[in-house]
Amino acid sequence: PVKEIRSEGDRKIVTLHDGTELSAYAVLVTVGGEPTKLGVVGETEYHGRGVSYCAVCDGAFFKGADLAVIGGGDSAFQEGLFLTRFANKLYVVHRRNEFRAQAILQxxxxxxxxxxxxxxxxxxxxxGNGDVKWIDIERDGKIERxxxxxxxxxxxxKPVGRYLFREHIDHDKNGYLITDQYMRTSIPGVYAAGDTRAQLAKQITTAVGDATTAVLHAERYIEELKDLERAFPSEPKEVVAQTASKAELVVFAPDDIVLKAGDPADxxxxxxxxxxxxxxxxxxxxQVVINRFGPGDYFGEIGLLNDAPRKATxxxxxxLELMALDRETFAKLLRSSQAxxxxxxxxxxERTRAATPR
Ligand SMILES: Cc1cc2nc3c(=O)[nH]c(=O)nc-3n(C[C@H](O)[C@H](O)[C@H](O)COP(=O)(O)OP(=O)(O)OC[C@H]3O[C@@H](n4cnc5c(N)ncnc54)[C@H](O)[C@@H]3O)c2cc1C
Structure with missing residues (x-):
């Protein structure tokens, strides 16, 4: 298993528990999470011998048995409903009087x-006696068996993705990794999908869909990273990674106008x-053609450098597929390397000189 993921220049270094190190431009974190434990005596000892965190996985082993579901939320009720197929009797044990599960499930x-x-x-x-036989519960200050x-x-x-990172990665108050619509986390080149990501549904369909989005975007990110490294070879690698992660892909059809003379430069x-x-x-x-641009060429720098309207259309x-950087990302790129x-x-x-009519 993976022990740690860290950034090094434009790479992510993935360290496994056996010490192996893998290096990649992009990483997709899909480590899911783990159920919260009760933390009571017997829970660990009887895990797999009567204690379970998955009704779908283990319910069928308990045909005709008396069972207990612990919890009061949607999961407890959904899983409880599933267990009623097998249980002779099902206790729903919850520490509050009110259940949080949806009314329809209740x-x-x-x-x-x-x-x-x-x-x-x-x-x-x-x-129990090797297998679970009882639980002790406390109700109204009294212990009942x-x-x-x-x-x-x-x-x-408990989502576990964030524990793989020593550097800061944005997460919500419950520990789920926060991403944008492309599954990008706050660390350039690190994506997250599935149960470890902050989202509405913890479902297979969304996990697979989100992972697909992440992979497609990661391919794009790596392509942009390499284009930027070729164009700006003196730039520190980690700044290139940050820049690529902020880049936006924009697409134009033949004859579309990308930018227009006189417009503000953004x-x-x-x-x-x-x-x-x-x-x-x-x-x-x-209209006189003053320049042509192909893959790897850039434009739009003159207006940004001079803080002036566009000089050309x-x-x-x-x-046409373009990588667009906003003003702030462009400024940071320049600030990071004098070269x-x-x-x-x-x-x-040179372009300004060539374009100025003589
Ligand atoms: C009981 C139960 C029933 C469910 N029923 C349904 C259902 O009917 N329909 C539905 O759509 N969804 C269902 N779900 C939800 C669905 O299973 C999850 O939403 C989905 O599996 C999430 O996928 P994931 O890849 O994010 O995480 P997971 O499927 O949890 O996969 C994470 C994987 O990462 C591995 N991992 C963790 N840490 C590390 C590490 N450090 N290094 C390497 N590997 C690691 C784990 O071992 C695991 O294999 C159910 C879930 C449960 C628990």
Missing amino acids: DRLLKMEKVEPITPAEVKEIG VNVEGVFVFIGF RFYMVIKGEAEATQRGPDGS VRAKTS TEDEVRRVAA
Whole structure:
């Protein structure tokens, strides 16, 4: 299993428990989570011998048995409903009087004759003779013994993704990793999908769908990272990774206008696929081509450097895919390397000179 993931330049280093180190440009974290434990005597000892955290996995081993479900939320009730297929009797043990589960689940489960709620009650111990035979619960300050052969615990879920990182990774108050719509986390090149990610549904369908989105975006990220490294070889690798993670992919059809002379300058562009053409109005009013851009070329720097409106119009010549950086990301890229800034300023000056009518 994976022990730790850390950033090193533009790479993620994945360290396994046996010490093996793997290096990758991007990592997708899909480690799910683990059920919250009761933390009572007998729970660990009887895990797999009557204590379970998965009714679907283990319910069928308890045909005709008396069982207890611990918890009062949707999971406890959903799993409890499943267990009623096998149980002779099902106790629902919850530490509060009120259940948190949806009303419809409560209605369905609690109206069954074989179901008996025990509230407000806390499990204090799980015991037996090699297999679970009873639980001790505390209700109204008194300990009561309830005879059961299976204890199904659904009192919460702890996502584990964030524990793989020593550096900060954004997570919500319950520990779920926060991502954007492309499954990007706050660490450049690190994606998250499935149960370890903050989301509404913990379902197989969403886990698989989110992972698909993440992989498609990660491919794009790696491509952009390499394009940026080729264009700005002096840039520190970790800044390139941060820049690529902030880049936005924009797509244009042939003849679409990417930016227009006179418009405010807000973004910097690099061509990923296709061709574009920059034009300026000539003395006779016609559009004169002043530059052509192909894969790896960039444009839009002049307006940003001078904080001035666009001097030229750029149009897609073919289907065009561009990587766009906002003003702040572009400024950070320049600030991080004097050589990058000098080179971009040199290109801008040369283009300005070439475009100025003589
Ligand atoms: C009892 C039960 C019933 C369910 N029924 C349904 C259902 O009917 N329909 C439905 O859509 N969903 C159901 N779900 C939810 C569904 O199983 C999850 O939403 C889905 O499996 C999430 O996928 P995941 O990849 O995020 O996490 P998981 O499926 O939990 O996979 C995470 C994997 O990562 C591994 N892992 C953890 N830490 C590490 C590490 N450090 N290094 C390497 N590997 C690690 C784990 O061993 C595990 O194999 C059910 C869940 C439970 C518990």
